[in-house]
Amino acid sequence: SVPGTNFPTDSAASGSDTGGPSDGSSDTAGGDVTDTDSAGDTDSPPGVTTTPFDPNSLNAMQTDKTPLEVNALVPQDFTDDKGVHYTLKAGSVQPCVQTDMSSNMQDILTSNSCSKEIAAAYVDDSGQYLVSVKVLPLPDEHTATTVYNDLAQQSTADFGIWCPESGPGSTACQGDYQSATIKQYREQQHRYIVLSVALAVNHSQSTDITPWLDAAAKKAVDGCGPANWSGNQ
Structure with a gap:
């Protein structure tokens, strides 16, 4: 997945304001133009209580107001695009560097000051597939770009997985999950890196499930990140 912000552009900038009448008539009439509204009209413009969201605020931790919370x-x-529905089964704030990550992954995150992450686990309605998501806030957009590019240069990098403690999907973290057929995606969103890993809970090595894992992992990185928070919309 190529880096992308996945944020809408400022819709206010797309409107056209010609600043004059559209029928070509002059707007410079003399003082005989009368105001049809009565002088005693008490209507007033609505109060503006919030500042429009600026996506550029997500480029640095100093200006980013997104809370480091699972729901945000x-x-x-x-x-996903194959119509498979996944539900969040577990999520929490965790140290950014996890012991089940590959050493090159740990080194990249440590050297780029990644301290905390949101770790989340999704399971499909049949209970057979797990999608693990990590949302990594970096100090700024430049650092996130560095992490993204460093990961792109690795022939392999294990992001590690997060599982529910019990119930559907919980057994995916038991045993050698690295032996399973896995699809991983990564995406940069401003100062954030979003990572996803999809696999069968029973660690199936079948290549027949690859298209389904691919669809799930891709949808997960596209749907997670700071755009999920209502304050950033």
Whole structure:
């Protein structure tokens, strides 16, 4: 997945304001133009209570107001492009560097000052597939770009996985999950890196499930991140 912000452009900038009448008539009439509204009209413009969201605020931790919370950075559920529905089963704030990550992954995150992450686990309605998501806030957009590019240069990098403690999907973290057929995606969103890993809970090595894992992992990185928070919309 190529880096992308996944944020809408400022819709206010897309409107056209010609600044004059559209029928070509002059707007410079003399003082005989009368105001049809009565002088005693008490209507007033609505008060502006909030400043429009500026996506550039997400480029640095000093200006980013997104809370480091599960509900802010990952949705409660998603449906991938194959129509498979996944529900959030577990999520928490965790240290950014996890012991089940590959050493090159640990080195990249440590050297780029990644301290905390949101770790989340999604399971499909059948309970057979797990999608693990990590949302990594970096100090600024430049650092996130560095992490993204460093990961792109690795022939392999294990992001590690996060699982529910019990119930559907919990057994995916038991045993050698690295032996399973896995699809991983990474995406940069401003100062954030979003990572996803999809696999069968029973660690199936079948290549037949690859398209389904691919669809799930891709949808997860697209749907998670700072755009999920209502304050950033």
